[in-house]
Amino acid sequence: MASIRLDKLLADRTPHSRSEVKQLLRRGAVQVDGICEKDGTRHIDPDAVTVTCEGRPLASGAHVCCIVNKPQGYICATEDKRHPVVTSLVPEALRVRGLFPAGRLDSDSTGMVFLTDDGDLAHRMLSPRHHVPKFYLIGLARPWEDSYAEQLAAGMTLADGTVCLPAEAMPLPVEGQYALICLREGRYHQVKRMLAALGNHVSSLHRVGIGGLILPPDLPSGGCLEVLHNDVETLLKCQSIGVVSGLIVTNFSSYLINAGR
Numbered sequence: 001m002a003s004i005r006l007d008k009l010l011a012d013r014t015p016h017s018r019s020e021v022k023q024l025l026r027r028g029a030v031q032v033d034g035i036c037e038k039d040g041t042r043h044i045d046p047d048a049v050t051v052t053c054e055g056r057p058l059a060s061g062a063h064v065c066c067i068v069n070k071p072q073g074y075i076c077a078t079e080d081k082r083h084p085v086v087t088s089l090v091p092e093a094l095r096v097r098g099l100f101p102a103g104r105l106d107s108d109s110t111g112m113v114f115l116t117d118d119g120d121l122a123h124r125m126l127s128p129r130h131h132v133p134k135f136y137l138i139g140l141a142r143p144w145e146d147s148y149a150e151q152l153a154a155g156m157t158l159a160d161g162t163v164c165l166p167a168e169a170m171p172l173p174v175e176g177q178y179a180l181i182c183l184r185e186g187r188y189h190q191v192k193r194m195l196a197a198l199g200n201h202v203s204s205l206h207r208v209g210i211g212g213l214i215l216p217p218d219l220p221s222g223g224c225l226e227v228l229h230n231d232v233e234t235l236l237k238c239q240s241i242g243v244v245s246g247l248i249v250t251n252f253s254s255y256l257i258n259a260g261r
């Protein structure tokens with residue numbers, strides 16, 4: 001890699017802002033090859049030297065991708081004055097500058113949120129053109145009715161006249177009133193509004209998969225996992241609702257516990 005100013009490298013590969021980086025340099029918290037460096041204007045080749053900040057090595061130059069199992073009450077944002085944000089669930093070593101949640105879950109929803117600092121990847125995931133499927137395990141206030149799957153597959157019209165893309169859904173053979181629904185778009189409160197239009201009510205919503213990537217059943221509520229390169233490819237693929245429902249049914253009690261319910 002070409003040489004780059006030390007202060008820029010630190011701002012790119014740590015969670016610190018430019019002004020925080022200045023202070024860290026001044027405080028002597030930065031070392032290059034084990035020697036304290038206070039000059040942020042120095043040009044270095046990050047592939048040729050080892051830089052640490054407050055004793056920790058910098059994140060690698062590659063983009064960071066991770067998933068968190070969002071607990072209730074957290075919001076999908078990078079900062080908020082009143083609520084905790086999902087980025088705070090990411091361990092500091094992965095919390096690079098520019099990391100943001102690619103897609104949203106409501107504050108009272110739980111489950112899989114994908115975070116990355118790779119804007120192109122997030123765009124591919126979120127762009128309506130790519131129709132990346134998202135799977136939701138939903139708890140219902142009233143029993144599932146046979147007509148729901150057909151109505152959802154035909155493209156629901158919501159109370160405000162919005163016409164949705166066709167969605168797949170099926171009830172789950174488990175104790176209680178649970179179903180799995182797969183959407184290929186992400187409108188505001190979409191699952192809740194679709195079920196309301198069917199005359200039901202969503203009492204809990206846990207996202208269990210995005211594309212071909214399924215939330216590990218044993219990832220605790222609030223837990224975070226780095227997604228490695230091969231799995232990023234999986235993210236943009238599709239998984240069939242039958243395969244996802246089999247996984248959910250097999251691991252149902254783990255999913256409920258790790259949804260914090």
Ligand code: URA
Nearest residue numbers: 106109189190191192
């Ligand atoms: N649909 C909803 O209604 N809420 C979510 O959090 C996600 C999808």
